[in-house]
Amino acid sequence: xxxxxxxxxxxxxxxxxxxxxxxxxxxxxxxxxxxxxxxxxxxxxxxxxxxxxxxxxxxxxxxxxxxxxxxxxxxxxxxxxxxxxxxxxxxxxxxxxxxxxxxxxxxxxxxxxxxxxxxxxxxxxxxxxxxxxxxxxxxxxxxxxxxxxxxxxxxxxxxxxxxxxxxxxxxxxxxxxxxxxxxxxxxxxxxxxxxxxxxxxxxxxxxxxxxxxxxxxxxxxxxxxxxxxxxxxxxxxxxxxxxxxxxxxxxxxxxxxxxxxxxxxxxxxxx
Amino acid sequence: xxxxxxxxxxxxxxxxxxxxxxxxxxxxxxxxxxxxxxxxxxxxxxxxxxxxxxxxxxxxxxxxxxxxxxxxxxxxxxxxxxxxxxxxxxxxxxxxxxxxxxxxxxxxxxxxxxxxxxxxxxxxxxxxxxxxxxxxxxxxxxxxxxxxxxxxxxxxxxxxxxxxxxxxxxxxxxxxxxxxxxxxxxxxxxxxxxxxxxxxxxxxxxxxxxxxxxxxxxxxxxxxxxxxxxxxxxxxxxxxxxxxxxxxxxxxxxxxxxxxxxxxxxx
Amino acid sequence: xxxxxxxxxxxxxxxxxxxxxxxxxxxxxxxxxxxxxxxxxxxxxxxxxxxxxxxxxxxxxxxxxxxxxxxxxxxxxxxxxxxxxxxxxxxxxxxxxxxxxxxxxxxxxxxxxxxxxxxxxxxxxxxxxxxxxxxxxxxxxxxxxxxxxxxxxxxxxxxxxxxxxxxxxxxxxxxxxxxxxxxxxxxxxxxxxxxxxxxxxxxxxxxxxxxxxxxxxxxxxxxxxxxxxxxxxxxxxxxxxxxxxxxxxxxxxxxxx
Numbered sequence: 001x002x003x004x005x006x007x008x009x010x011x012x013x014x015x016x017x018x019x020x021x022x023x024x025x026x027x028x029x030x031x032x033x034x035x036x037x038x039x040x041x042x043x044x045x046x047x048x049x050x051x052x053x054x055x056x057x058x059x060x061x062x063x064x065x066x067x068x069x070x071x072x073x074x075x076x077x078x079x080x081x082x083x084x085x086x087x088x089x090x091x092x093x094x095x096x097x098x099x100x101x102x103x104x105x106x107x108x109x110x111x112x113x114x115x116x117x118x119x120x121x122x123x124x125x126x127x128x129x130x131x132x133x134x135x136x137x138x139x140x141x142x143x144x145x146x147x148x149x150x151x152x153x154x155x156x157x158x159x160x161x162x163x164x165x166x167x168x169x170x171x172x173x174x175x176x177x178x179x180x181x182x183x184x185x186x187x188x189x190x191x192x193x194x195x196x197x198x199x200x201x202x203x204x205x206x207x208x209x210x211x212x213x214x215x216x217x218x219x220x221x222x223x224x225x226x227x228x229x230x231x232x233x234x235x236x237x238x239x240x241x242x243x244x245x246x247x248x249x250x251x252x253x254x255x256x257x258x259x260x261x262x263x264x265x266x267x268x269x270x271x
Numbered sequence: 272x273x274x275x276x277x278x279x280x281x282x283x284x285x286x287x288x289x290x291x292x293x294x295x296x297x298x299x300x301x302x303x304x305x306x307x308x309x310x311x312x313x314x315x316x317x318x319x320x321x322x323x324x325x326x327x328x329x330x331x332x333x334x335x336x337x338x339x340x341x342x343x344x345x346x347x348x349x350x351x352x353x354x355x356x357x358x359x360x361x362x363x364x365x366x367x368x369x370x371x372x373x374x375x376x377x378x379x380x381x382x383x384x385x386x387x388x389x390x391x392x393x394x395x396x397x398x399x400x401x402x403x404x405x406x407x408x409x410x411x412x413x414x415x416x417x418x419x420x421x422x423x424x425x426x427x428x429x430x431x432x433x434x435x436x437x438x439x440x441x442x443x444x445x446x447x448x449x450x451x452x453x454x455x456x457x458x459x460x461x462x463x464x465x466x467x468x469x470x471x472x473x474x475x476x477x478x479x480x481x482x483x484x485x486x487x488x489x490x491x492x493x494x495x496x497x498x499x500x501x502x503x504x505x506x507x508x509x510x511x512x513x514x515x516x517x518x519x520x521x522x523x524x525x526x527x528x529x530x531x532x533x534x535x536x537x538x
Numbered sequence: 539x540x541x542x543x544x545x546x547x548x549x550x551x552x553x554x555x556x557x558x559x560x561x562x563x564x565x566x567x568x569x570x571x572x573x574x575x576x577x578x579x580x581x582x583x584x585x586x587x588x589x590x591x592x593x594x595x596x597x598x599x600x601x602x603x604x605x606x607x608x609x610x611x612x613x614x615x616x617x618x619x620x621x622x623x624x625x626x627x628x629x630x631x632x633x634x635x636x637x638x639x640x641x642x643x644x645x646x647x648x649x650x651x652x653x654x655x656x657x658x659x660x661x662x663x664x665x666x667x668x669x670x671x672x673x674x675x676x677x678x679x680x681x682x683x684x685x686x687x688x689x690x691x692x693x694x695x696x697x698x699x700x701x702x703x704x705x706x707x708x709x710x711x712x713x714x715x716x717x718x719x720x721x722x723x724x725x726x727x728x729x730x731x732x733x734x735x736x737x738x739x740x741x742x743x744x745x746x747x748x749x750x751x752x753x754x755x756x757x758x759x760x761x762x763x764x765x766x767x768x769x770x771x772x773x774x775x776x777x778x779x780x781x782x783x784x785x786x787x788x789x790x791x792x793x794x795x
Contacts, residue, residue: 010632091551101772103730192644231642365698379711389697
C-alpha cells in the first residue's frame with residue numbers, strides 16, 4: 001500500500017477498531033452510564049444546535065488567550081532578564097524553582113480568594129500555569145545564545161539595548177515560538193481544569209456540569225472530543241507559524257511529533 | 272597525450288595470481304524522489320584483490336560513498352551485484368567492517384568499551400587481551416578508560432579503527448575517515464593507517480576526495496566521475512613503498528590525475 | 539569578580555530575595571487588613587502543626603504513593619508504546635493520530651469518566667495520573683528513538699549484532715539521555731496531576747488538604763502551607779531525576795558542548 005494511502009487507512013482502521021470496542025463494551029453493559037460513540041455524535045449535534053458548542057469554545061479560548069497573553073508579556077521579559085544577568089538568576093532562580101512545581105490547580109483556592117469566582121480567577125490560574133514554562137524557555141534561549149553573535153554585535157559598536165533588540169530577541173525567537181506552542185498546550189489543558197472549579201461557562205464547565213446536572217455522559221464525552229480537536233488544531237496552527245520563512249531560520253522545521261521513523265532495527269534502505 | 276602515457280603502468284613483474292576479495296558487476300543505484308529519478312551510480316565494475324589497498328577517488332557527490340555503502344551491504348543496488356569471495360552481499364557482515372568518521376564512536380562506552388564492542392563472542396580473557404593489543408597498536412595506551420567526548424577528533428578516529436581491527440575482519444571500508452581532521456593530523460594518520468595495514472594485512476577500500484591522499488595510500492586508485500557516478504579510470508600506483516611524495520613518478524601521477532579530473536596546475 | 543565574592547553572592551542573593559519576598563508578604567497582609575490570608579508566621583505554625591500531628595508525613599506519603607503507582611504504570615505502557623511507535627513506522631502511522639488527539643485533553647476532563655469507572659477514590663486518582671503521564675512519555679520515547687543516529691545502528695549491524703542485541707547494546711544506550719528527559723517531564727506532569735486528582739477524587743493527600751482546608755474552615759494558612767509543600771516535593775522529585783543525568787552511562791548525553 002502506498003505510503004500516502006496508509007497514512008489515512010492505518011489510523012482510520014485503528015480508530016474504527018477502538019470505536020467498535022467502545023460500542024461493544026457499552027452494549028455489554030459493563031458501564032451503565034457510558035455513552036456509545038453514536039450517542040456522543042448526537043450530543044455533539046445537540047451542542048451545535050443550541051449554540052453551546054461555539055459559545056463555550058469561545059469562552060475557553062478567550063480565557064486561554066488572556067492568560068497566555070499576560071504571561072507572555074510578563075514572563076518573557078522576566079526570563080530574558082534572568083538569562084541575561086547571572087546575578088538576577090542567582091537571586092530569583094531558587095524562588096522560581098520552588099514555585100514552579102506548584103500545580104496551577106493548587107493555586108485555585110488563592111485565585112478564588114483574590115479574584116472571586118469568575119473569569120479573572122480562571123485567567124489568573126492560566127497565567128500561573130504559563131508563567132513558569134515561558135520564563136524557563138526565555139531563560140534557556142538566552143543562555144544558549146552563541147557568544148559569537150554577541151561578540152559580533154559588540155564589535156559593530158551596539159549598545160546593550162540595541163544588542164538586546166537587534167541580536168538577542170531575533171536569535172531566541174524560534175525557541176520562544178516552540179516554547180509558546182508547548183505552553184499553549186499546557187494552557188489549553190489548564191483552562192479545562194480551571195473552568196471546572198472557578199467559572200460557569202466554557203468546555204471544562206460543560207463537562208462537570210453535564211455530569212453533575214444529570215449524568216449526561218454523552219455530553220461529557222462530546223465535550224472531551226471538542227477539547228481534543230481544538231487543542232490539536234491550536235497545536236497545528238502554531239506549528240505552521242513556526243515554519244514561516246521569516247521565523248524558521250533558527251531550527252529545522254519541527255517534525256510532526258509522531259513522524260514515522262525508519263524501522264530501525266531491520267531495514268536495509270532500498271534504493 | 273601526457274595523461275595516458277603517464278598512467279600507463281610500468282610493466283609489473285609477474286607475481287602469483289591474487290585472490291579476488293570483492294567483485295562489483297554492473298552496479299546501478301537509482302533514487303526516486305517525488306520530483307524525479309536520480310541515477311547515482313551507473314555501470315560500475317570493479318575487482319578488489321585480497322590484501323590490496325584501493326582508493327575510490329572523486330569529487331563530492333560523485334557517488335563514491337554510495338558505492339561504498341552498497342559494497343558494505345548497507346544499501347541495496349537497483350541493478351547489478353556485489354560479491355564477497357563469490358557469495359552475494361546481502362547485508363553488513365562482521366567480516367567486512369565499515370569505519371565511519373569519528374562520529375561512529377559510541378559515546379556511551381569508554382575507549383576500551385568501544386574497542387571491545389565486536390568481541391562479544393570471545394571469552395573475557397581473550398577480549399581483554401585483544402583490546403589491550405589494539406589500544407597499543409593505535410597508540411592510545413593510557414586512554415583505555417577515557418570517554419569519547421574527552422578525546423580529540425584524531426583520537427576518536429583511532430578508536431574507531433581499533434574497534435574495526437579488533438573484530439578481525441577480512442576487509443575494511445573507510446569512508447573519508449580523516450575528513451574532519453586538520454591537515455597535519457591527517458598526514459600522520461595516513462602513515463599510521465598504512466602501518467596498521469601492513470601489519471594486519473587486510474584488504475582496504477578507502478573513499479576520499481583528496482588526490483594526494485589517494486596517491487599516498489593506495490595500490491590502485493579508482494577515479495570516479497559524477498552525475499551519474501561511473502568509474503572513469505583505474506590507476507595503478509606503482510610508486511614503491513614507503514612512498515616518497517617528492518619522487519618524480521609520484522608527481523607525474525599526481526599531475527595526470529589532476530588533469531584527469533580537470534583541475535588546474537596553478538592556483 | 540573574585541571567587542569569594544561570587545560564592546557569597548550565590549548564597550546571599552537568594553536569601554536576600556527570600557527576605558524581601560517575606561517582608562513584602564507581611565506588609566501586604568498588614569496593608570490589606572485581610573483576616574483570611576495568613577502571614578508567613580502563621581504558615582510556618584501550620585506546617586509545624588502538621589508535622590507534629592503526623593498528617594504531613596501521611597498526606598505526602600499518600601500523594602507520593604499515588605504518583606508512584608500511576609507513574610509506574612505509565613512508564614511501562616508509555617515506554618512500550620513509544621518504543622513500538624519509534625521502531626515500526628506502521629505502528630506510528632496507525633497510532634500517531636490517536637495519541638495526538640488524546641494528548642490535548644486535560645487529565646481533569648477525564649475525571650467524570652474515571653469516577654464512573656472507578657468511583658471516587660484511589661483508583662480514579664491513579665488512573666488520571668496514569669493517563670496524564672503516559673502520553674507525553676510515549677511521545678518522548680518515540681522522539682528519543684528517532685534521534686538515534688543511523689550511523690550507530692549501522693555500525694552495530696556491521697559487527698553482526700542480531701536485532702535484539704542491537705536493541706539492547708546500541709539503540710537503548712544511545713537513546714537513554716533523551717529517555718531520561720522524557721521521564722523527567724512526565725514525572726513533572728504526574729506530580730501536577732496528582733494534586734488536581736486529589737482535589738476532586740479522594741480524601742487524603744496534599745491536594746486534598748488544600749481543598750479541604752479552604753472548604754472546611756477557610757484555613758488559608760494550611761492552604762499556603764500545602765502549596766509550599768507541593769512545590770518543595772515537586773522540586774525534590776525533579777532534582778532527583780536531574781541527578782540521574784550525571785550517572786555514568788547517560789552523562790555523555792548531557793554535556794554542555
